[in-house]
Amino acid sequence: MKKPKIKMTIIKEDIGYSAHASVGNISINTQGETFEELKEMILDAVNLTFEDKGWVYTTDEIQFEYDLESFFDFYRVINAKALSERIGMNQSLLAQYIKRIKQPSATQVKRILKGVQQIGRELTEVRFLL
Secondary structure, three states: OOOOEEEHHHHHHHHOEEEEEEOOOEEEEEEEEEEHHHHHHHHHHHHHHHHHOOOOHHHHHHHEEEOHHHHHHHHOOOOOHHHHHHHOHHHHHHHHHOOOOOOOHHHHHHHHHHHHHHHHHHHHHOOOOO
């Protein structure tokens, strides 16, 4: 049997973060105070879950899905104001989505994700003069 793919959902809580994944009929849950601690806890939980099968996962093998608040908290290098200007979204509206004051529609989430992914593609092509 092949190692299953794991999609871990990350949520920012009042204190720290929680993570959840369902793999078939198996539920994997953990939490951490910081993102770094959470990643360690996720790896421990996943590897403990599949220890009897001899499967060992690395963080590169686990797909992470974030709510907007968690994403912008983890990746503080991404400026929400600049992103809102780039994707043509009202800055106040994006801030309300990030702080969970308002719930974005699926279309708005795709719009935000497309902007973030475009920045990521551009960054992978950056070259510096030596």
